[in-house]
Amino acid sequence: MSGRLVLAAALGAAVLAPLVAPTYQALLMLPFMAYAVALLGLNLLFGYTGLVSFGHALFLGIGAYTGAFLTSVFKVRSMEVILVAAAALGALVAAPVGALCVRYVKIYFGMLTLAFGMVFYTFVLKFYRLTGGDEGMPFLRPALLGRSLEGLSKIDYLVGPYYYYSLAVLVLATLVMWRIVRSPFGLCLKTIRDNPTKAETLGIGVARYRWYAFVISAVYAAVGGALLGPPTGNVDPTLAYWTQSGNIVFMTLLGGFASFFGPVLGAFVFIYLQDWVMSIVPFWRLIFGAILAVIVIFAPGGLAGLLTPRPAAAPRP
Amino acid sequence: MILRAEGLRKLYGEVCALDGVSLAIDAGEFVSIIGPNGAGKSTLINVLTGVLRPTAGAVTFKDRDVSGLGPARLARLGIARSFQLVQIFPDLTVLETLQAAVVSRLGRGTRLFASLAADREVQEGAIDVAELFGLGEKRHVPAKQLPQGDKKLLDVASAFALRPELILLDEPTSGVSTADKTTIMESLVSASKRIGVRAIIQVEHDMDIVFAYSDRIIALHEGRVLADGPPAAIEADRRVVDTVVGRRARAG
Numbered sequence: 266m267s268g269r270l271v272l273a274a275a276l277g278a279a280v281l282a283p284l285v286a287p288t289y290q291a292l293l294m295l296p297f298m299a300y301a302v303a304l305l306g307l308n309l310l311f312g313y314t315g316l317v318s319f320g321h322a323l324f325l326g327i328g329a330y331t332g333a334f335l336t337s338v339f340k341v342r343s344m345e346v347i348l349v350a351a352a353a354l355g356a357l358v359a360a361p362v363g364a365l366c367v368r369y370v371k372i373y374f375g376m377l378t379l380a381f382g383m384v385f386y387t388f389v390l391k392f393y394r395l396t397g398g399d400e401g402m403p404f405l406r407p408a409l410l411g412r413s414l415e416g417l418s419k420i421d422y423l424v425g426p427y428y429y430y431s432l433a434v435l436v437l438a439t440l441v442m443w444r445i446v447r448s449p450f451g452l453c454l455k456t457i458r459d460n461p462t463k464a465e466t467l468g469i470g471v472a473r474y475r476w477y478a479f480v481i482s483a484v485y486a487a488v489g490g491a492l493l494g495p496p497t498g499n500v501d502p503t504l505a506y507w508t509q510s511g512n513i514v515f516m517t518l519l520g521g522f523a524s525f526f527g528p529v530l531g532a533f534v535f536i537y538l539q540d541w542v543m544s545i546v547p548f549w550r551l552i553f554g555a556i557l558a559v560i561v562i563f564a565p566g567g568l569a570g571l572l573t574p575r576p577a578a579a580p581r582p
Numbered sequence: 583m584i585l586r587a588e589g590l591r592k593l594y595g596e597v598c599a600l601d602g603v604s605l606a607i608d609a610g611e612f613v614s615i616i617g618p619n620g621a622g623k624s625t626l627i628n629v630l631t632g633v634l635r636p637t638a639g640a641v642t643f644k645d646r647d648v649s650g651l652g653p654a655r656l657a658r659l660g661i662a663r664s665f666q667l668v669q670i671f672p673d674l675t676v677l678e679t680l681q682a683a684v685v686s687r688l689g690r691g692t693r694l695f696a697s698l699a700a701d702r703e704v705q706e707g708a709i710d711v712a713e714l715f716g717l718g719e720k721r722h723v724p725a726k727q728l729p730q731g732d733k734k735l736l737d738v739a740s741a742f743a744l745r746p747e748l749i750l751l752d753e754p755t756s757g758v759s760t761a762d763k764t765t766i767m768e769s770l771v772s773a774s775k776r777i778g779v780r781a782i783i784q785v786e787h788d789m790d791i792v793f794a795y796s797d798r799i800i801a802l803h804e805g806r807v808l809a810d811g812p813p814a815a816i817e818a819d820r821r822v823v824d825t826v827v828g829r830r831a832r833a834g
Contacts, residue, residue: 441695449685449701450694452674456682459671466631466669467740468657468686477692 272526279432283424291424292496297536298431299492304516304528305442306485311514312522313446314478315458316367319375319510320382323362324355324483326389326505328490329404330396333500336405344407344430347491355487356480363479367472370461382510390502401501404494423496431492438485439529445481446525454478486513515553518560521567530568583645584609584748584781585630585661590639592625592805599625600636601805607748609780612771614792616785616816616826617802623785624666626802627752630783631663632656643748657686662746664738666753666785672726676717676736679725680708683743708743714776715739715769731762738766742773749774751784755791767791793817801826 283291303325310316328351335341335350366377389396396402406422408414409430414422445451453474456464461471494500503509512535520531538556542549564571585607592600599622607613615623628634630641632653640649648656653663671679681698684707685691698704712718715735720728725736738754754770755763774782786792792799792813799816801808803826809819816822 444695444697447698448694448696449690449698449704450692452678452682452685452698453691455674455678456671459673460669462633463665463669463671463737463740464682466633466653466657466663466665467683468654468744469682469691470654474691 276436280429283428288420288424291428292420293536293540295423295428295431295496296493297533298435299489300513300516300532300536301435301489301529302438302492303486303489304513304520304532305438306482306489307513308517308522308525308528309442309445309454309485310478310482311517312524312527313451313454313458314475316370316475316478317375317514318366318378318479318482319507319514320378320380321482321486321513322505322507322509323378323382323385324359324486325490325493325509325513326385326500326502327351327355327358327483328487328492329494329500329504330389330402330490331487332407332491332494333402333404336407337403342405342408342413343411344409344495347407348434348488351487351491352484355483355490359480359483360476363476363483367475367479379507379510382505382507386502386505386507389505397501399502401499404498404500406498407495419498427495434488434492438488442485443525450474450477515557517567518557519567521569523566524569524573527567527569534568583607584643585783586642587626587630588640588642590626590629590641591637592622592629592634593637598805600629600639603639603802603805603807605800605807605810607781607783611797612782612784612795613798613800614784614786614796615800615802616787616789616792616822617808618826620804621802621826622805623802624752625805627663627750627783627785631661631750657744657746658689660744660747661750662741662744662748663750664734664741664752664754666756668730668733668737668757670725670728670733670736673724675722675724676712676728677708677721679736679740680711680721680743681705683740684708684711687744711739711743711773714742714773716765731758731765734758734762735766735769738770739773742770742777742779745777745779747780749779749782751782751786753785753787755786755788763788763791767795771795 282294307318307321310318331351331354332347335347362381366374369377390398409426414426417425453469456469457471457474465471516531516535517528519535520529521527539549542552560567583606588604590600590603603626615626617623625634629636632651635650640647642648643659643661681704684704688703712721717732717735717739720732725733728736738751741749755766796813798811799813800810801816801822808825809816809822
């Protein structure tokens with residue numbers, strides 16, 4: 266089956282899921298779609314530029330808290346405004362953070378991003394009056410395309426309009442990222458991933474391009490973070506904790522960072538597998554740790570690498 | 583005068599790799615830099631191309647002081663280079679590698695939403711250079727799968743795809759077979775004429791190549807210029823024969 270057919274089938278299944286799948290399974294699609302948006306951005310940095318961030322929960326948190334502030338403090342309920350504000354704030358924070366981080370590579374880059382993530386986590390945890398501390402902040406039900414939808418029950422809202430809204434955002438984010446990685450800019454990022462020294466001598470300003478990729482990936486993560494808020498109706502600091510950053514790196518590795526759709530596949534498998542394993546055993550992290558070890562050792566191309574006949578191109582660790 | 587270096591010094595701790603090197607390159611020249619191992623040849627190329635900052639001295643390119651500018655800015659100004667140890671983008675194909683150089687030359691690297699595949703100027707520019715260097719048949723082959731000679735050729739070809747005014751080649755034929763050496767040199771000479779490269783500087787150990795292609799030879803020894811002149815004068819220079827050329831002169 267060609268890639269396009271697989272994509273069409275996946276999209277068709279996603280469209281039909283709320284109509285044919287049990288409600289609980291359809292609800293699980295919501296965090297999947299939110300993480301998938303964030304992972305499209307993370308993989309621009311990871312798979313296409315060769316930089317592994319261990320602090321992207323910072324931007325998930327910024328997106329989610331932006332929505333919480335706007336809906337519960339500023340009484341702004343438009344989801345479109347929330348998404349634009351989350352993207353703008355993500356870019357605003359990513360600009361100086363990225364400018365510092367992209368001066369370093371490999372473990373130093375990873376640790377710096379982790380450090381900034383922990384600074385944000387501590388901020389939202391300790392500034393109780395502003396953020397609600399460990400209790401978090403309510404993310405009130407947003408209006409979609411100008412419709413308040415207050416008359417719907419929460420479940421009907423989530424598996425109905427909000428589900429399709431999230432799917433539309435994911436499709437749009439995918440199309441934009443597809444365009445970016447196939448642009449001259451995307452090619453320049455790949456040269457930097459493969460050989461920054463050579464890229465520099467071809468006139469490609471490595472630090473500048475890494476910074477662009479960092480900011481774009483932060484925008485995607487912030488939009489993903491904003492989408493995560495409405496299903497739970499509450500945003501708390503665990504969303505910005507380092508284990509979240511670890512989870513999204515895990516999802517990327519699980520799906521395969523050398524493939525465009527690998528991280529999206531990784532997010533899907535992670536969400537459903539986590540739910541299933543958690544329902545069977547309490548020690549799900551143990552199982553996931555073992556899965557991660559198996560993937561790194563035996564399938565560095567991730568699930569997408571196993572499904573694709575061609576060997577995956579991978580940035581050297 | 584296209585390039586001038588004056589009083590270049592480069593210290594690595596207490597080791598002096600370049601000790602007051604001055605040189606001038608005119609348009610139309612093919613200049614070879616020779617010298618024994620440790621003479622400072624690669625350091626000189628790295629300083630001239632902005633990979634290393636000189637400890638002292640100045641570099642001017644077309645009467646503009648370019649001392650301390652990084653390689654990316656120098657590349658955009660018209661100075662390109664290839665490396666002694668072959669530098670490729672392993673997971674990119676031959677065509678993608680050359681496209682990256684063309685994209686950079688045309689200043690289109692920040693086009694986020696433009697289609698690379700639909701950019702005819704980039705596509706044709708890359709194919710032209712691939713054909714020029716005999717890589718047209720292999721344009722869809724990932725660089726890491728090329729034989730060593732072709733990797734070297736691709737490294738050189740990507741520098742030419744920038745259409746530079748000045749190109750610096752650090753041992754363009756090192757690590758390749760004798761047959762490949764000739765192919766590489768013939769390709770780069772013909773590409774230079776076609777593309778309009780105004781001057782070439784190469785570091786080279788193979789004296790047959792040096793004397794066959796150079797208009798002028800600069801001999802370095804212990805970080806200093808030992809001699810600077812046309813091939814015949816260099817071959818007749820006893821100091822150069824004793825320290826660098828040696829056997830070739832005696833054989834000749």
